[in-house]
Amino acid sequence: MNTSFFDFERYRATLTTFFITYGARFLVAMLLLLFGLWVINRIVKFIDREMIVHHVDPSLRPFLRNVLNVALKILLVIAVISQLGMEMTSVFAVLGSAGLAIGLALQGSLANFAGGVLILALKPFRVGDYIEAQGVAGNVNLINILNTVIKTPDNKTIYIPNGPLASSTIVNFDVESNRRADIRILIHYGNDIALAKQLIKQLIAQDFRIQPEPAPQVVTENTDLGVNIFTRVWAEKGNVGGITNDFHDWIRAAFEKNNITIAYREPSFPVK
Template sequence: MDKMTEVGLNLLAAVLIFVIGRFVAKTIKKLIARSMGKTKVDPVLISFTCNFGYSALMVFVILAALSRLGVQTTSFIAVIGAAGLAVGLALQGSLSNFAAGVLMVIFRPFKIGDFIDAGGVTGIVRDIHIFTTTLNTPDNKRVIVPNSKIMGDSITNFSAEGTRRIELIASISYSDDIDKAEEILMDEIKKESRILPEPAPTVGLMEMGDSSINFVVRPWVKVPDYWNVYFALNKAIKKRIEAEGMTIPFPQRDVHIYQEQ
């Protein structure tokens, strides 16, 4: 009778452990889903995290219930650990990509539509998945980059700030008037309506080169206007310099020939 009572109590305790543990696991699953949903995390990541966490908790609950029944769970734990190690080694690359995808979703270094340079690829972000990120290059090639490669290197986001600074080099000859050249360059900047007034554009004498005086032209534009303004301003500066009678010199060297007596 005592033995049966002991077995019955252990069985009841195991059932209670399983029922209560299952309830706690479901509650934690809902809390995780609710908290991650508030941060606008990818639904795929929410589902995966919730299911993974629930499964892990249920494994511990089942082991605790079996242990209460007197079942030796050491061997089960060893088998689960060995299986987990084997799966981890087999999926090492995929798990690395997954971890990088989770970090990307949490820290948001870029978003869909941004123009970035990451993982050795430059392009517009089209899709962000758990394991890979899809980019479209400027010549419209689709490149799928593993997330671990992106997060393992530096990321340059050209769209994050909303504005970019153009940097052009305008050259004149040593015989030209540098003050007049500076006025011409500022005038061409003012004519371009897409250039932003703030931050203020700058024009400065950058260097006295081997065969030319080089000015640097640095206006600010909105990110979508960058290349259009870059090309248009280059063309306008070249035409204006020629129209004002100035010259854009070619590299040249003076050669002196001496004749021995």
């Protein structure tokens, strides 16, 4: 009798048993993975809607949503691996070693994650605030796990890593409801300084956006190039940019009409 026939039958039976046993497990694991991803997507969307309904801070919502999404998917992967019949102690040992290696390789990302946690905990700014940090300025559009998205006034999108951002100097222009507008104009010597100040005060009195308190100031400073005239007025933060830009134009027109020569006009910041 041909022994190769019996070997083939034995191998076929072994392969059939293997595919029946592990094929079924693999199929169930894949179904569990697909169903789990669908459930996670629904859970994350539900939690996001609940956070909106309960008025959770818009700066915090994307961060919590991302953390929840990652955590649930990690649990799902563990459940799928368990369904395949692997020893979880071995899996955890491998995951621990891999986590250590990945942690060492991604120290910068971990620092950015920690920076994101600090930003959300300390709240130096929120979504929508106009800030200046890391050499850029713009409105905070989104606070992610690893970076913060800034939209500049000229509609550029800038991604700033949270690690350096959390440890740097941050200027937030929207914390206070009122802010001071500073306008500086340099005029030549020989001009009527009293008249120049009087013209600026008249412009201040005509602008309803300027608040009476703290009182507006118009002061001068002598320099080698001429006389600096500093105009300092307080207004609601949304009006500061408009006042700054308008006053440069109005002062120039008033000075030209009264034969006061301007040596240099310096744009004041911020002009948001």
